[in-house]
Amino acid sequence: MYAQIVKLSLPIALLLAVLGMSLPTSAQNTPPGTLWMLQLDGAVGPSSADYLVRGIEQAVEARAAAVLIRINTPGGLDSSMRDMIAGVLASPIPVICYVAPGGARAASAGTFLMYSCHIAAMAPATNLGAATPVSIGGPLTPSPRDPPPSESGPDKIVPEAGNAEQSQPIPQPGNALERKVTNDAVAYIRSLAELRGRNADWAERAVREGASLSASRALELGVIDLIAADTGALLNALAGREIRIGARVHRLDLADAPRVVHDPDWRSEFLAVITNPNVAYMLMIIGLYGLVFEFSNPGFGLPGILGLTCLLVALYAFQILPVSYAGLGLMLLGIGLIIAEAMLPSFGVFGIGGFIAFVVGSIMLMDTDIPAYQIALPVILSLSIVTGLMVFGMLGMAVRAQLRPHLFRREAVIDQTLIIERSDDGQALARYEGELWSVRCADPLVAGDRVRVKAVDGLMLVADKQEK
Numbered sequence: 001m002y003a004q005i006v007k008l009s010l011p012i013a014l015l016l017a018v019l020g021m022s023l024p025t026s027a028q029n030t031p032p033g034t035l036w037m038l039q040l041d042g043a044v045g046p047s048s049a050d051y052l053v054r055g056i057e058q059a060v061e062a063r064a065a066a067v068l069i070r071i072n073t074p075g076g077l078d079s080s081m082r083d084m085i086a087g088v089l090a091s092p093i094p095v096i097c098y099v100a101p102g103g104a105r106a107a108s109a110g111t112f113l114m115y116s117c118h119i120a121a122m123a124p125a126t127n128l129g130a131a132t133p134v135s136i137g138g139p140l141t142p143s144p145r146d147p148p149p150s151e152s153g154p155d156k157i158v159p160e161a162g163n164a165e166q167s168q169p170i171p172q173p174g175n176a177l178e179r180k181v182t183n184d185a186v187a188y189i190r191s192l193a194e195l196r197g198r199n200a201d202w203a204e205r206a207v208r209e210g211a212s213l214s215a216s217r218a219l220e221l222g223v224i225d226l227i228a229a230d231t232g233a234l235l236n237a238l239a240g241r242e243i244r245i246g247a248r249v250h251r252l253d254l255a256d257a258p259r260v261v262h263d264p265d266w267r268s269e270f271l272a273v274i275t276n277p278n279v280a281y282m283l284m285i286i287g288l289y290g291l292v293f294e295f296s297n298p299g300f301g302l303p304g305i306l307g308l309t310c311l312l313v314a315l316y317a318f319q320i321l322p323v324s325y326a327g328l329g330l331m332l333l334g335i336g337l338i339i340a341e342a343m344l345p346s347f348g349v350f351g352i353g354g355f356i357a358f359v360v361g362s363i364m365l366m367d368t369d370i371p372a373y374q375i376a377l378p379v380i381l382s383l384s385i386v387t388g389l390m391v392f393g394m395l396g397m398a399v400r401a402q403l404r405p406h407l408f409r410r411e412a413v414i415d416q417t418l419i420i421e422r423s424d425d426g427q428a429l430a431r432y433e434g435e436l437w438s439v440r441c442a443d444p445l446v447a448g449d450r451v452r453v454k455a456v457d458g459l460m461l462v463a464d465k466q467e468k
Contacts, residue, residue: 003031005349030064035257037260038070045076047272048268052069053083059260060092060164067093067094068234069097071113072104079322085192094243097117098234099228103126108131114224121227124229127214131189131206152306180209186204202221211257226238226421237256239252283379284315284318287306290311292307302383311458327363327365333357415454420450421436
């Protein structure tokens with residue numbers, strides 16, 4: 001037992017060491033005054049937040065002149081977005097956000113990040129906006145029951161000259177939960193806009209209405225600071241610009257500064273893989289079935305080690321993903337019922353109930369409407385089919401065992417030679433057709449003796465001892 005516990009504990013220690021340690025960074029090998037270049041490509045999530053925050057911290061350690069973040073994102077998780085913005089706001093060096101190349105976007109969470117940066121720039125043919133919260137069940141739309149906004153109330157935006165896009169009242173979400181989430185997002189982005197001196201009224205429309213802007217229109221409305229065709233043009237345009245951070249004024253002169261391209265390291269890549277909801281979902285299933293196999297066949301070791309490792313990695317991923325704990329509970333209940341069906345056959349009651357709970361829990365598992373953080377339906381269907389086949393396979397075996405005809409005939413055991421398996425309190429026991437039978441013999445019997453059956457007396461075999 002002790003050895004088994006030690007074996008199963010090894011993957012836990014190894015995983016904690018991998019997740020907790022950090023390798024030496026390039027911050028130790030770069031000269032001061034460099035420009036650190038990061039990139040945000042794809043959905044905003046735990047891995048991108050970890051990469052961005054650590055990248056800024058390492059740039060500060062290296063005494064870099066500034067950090068340039070190239071953005072192309074459709075948005076993502078609110079918690080990860082706020083982690084990134086907190087890293088930007090805490091940075092003692094300038095952080096420049098640049099939506100590039102042409103065709104890129106800074107949508108949803110990307111818009112919030114743009115508003116938080118000291119310098120916001122875009123390449124031609126890019127866009128930003130559509131920052132409406134969707135994590136509570138879909139885009140927030142106004143309810144027809146909402147009263148018209150007051151002419152002087154907080155929902156009325158006073159348009160600036162020439163801003164026809166801001167001349168209409170802003171619709172409000174329909175229920176209390178939607179209003180709460182939306183108003184929180186509005187207050188957050190307005191605070192960022194006021195901090196950086198950018199257009200707060202349009203920012204509110206981006207949240208409430210999902211409004212979007214092209215690069216040229218964003219510059220015209222004061223949402224961004226400049227448009228640049230490429231990185232070189234951006235750095236040239238920033239030459240001589242001064243940025244105040246706390247009590248210090250930073251003068252940007254980055255055109256000739258050495259550049260450090262900071263790509264995602266092994267830790268960020270690892271987080272990106274395991275925080276993929278499909279991967280985390282499959283790891284959890286593999287882990288649970290591995291442990292089930294290990295406990296039903298103790299001593300093998302490999303399924304337990306593999307299962308425990310996969311389960312631990314999956315649980316680590318779930319604690320930083322928007323998981324519905326009701327869905328996770330249903331999945332665990334379903335797997336528990338399936339195990340109960342295997343151990344205590346109920347002719348389908350536990351198995352079918354567990355299968356239904358497993359499927360429903362899988363569908364409910366991810367508590368977000370962001371496509372990048374939902375489990376793909378084919379993955380759910382394939383694993384559900386495998387689980388269903390296992391359930392009905394166990395059910396079929398139970399039914400066949402119940403319907404199997406009783407083949408034992410008393411006459412069949414006559415003249416059979418059996419081996420005494422053990423002797424309990426002087427009563428010899430021999431195994432026949434998988435069952436232990438009591439054996440009566442005129443001679444004393446011990447384990448290993450051979451006997452020949454000559455009669456059956458109730459549940460007792462009458463036998464003669466044979467010489468070895």
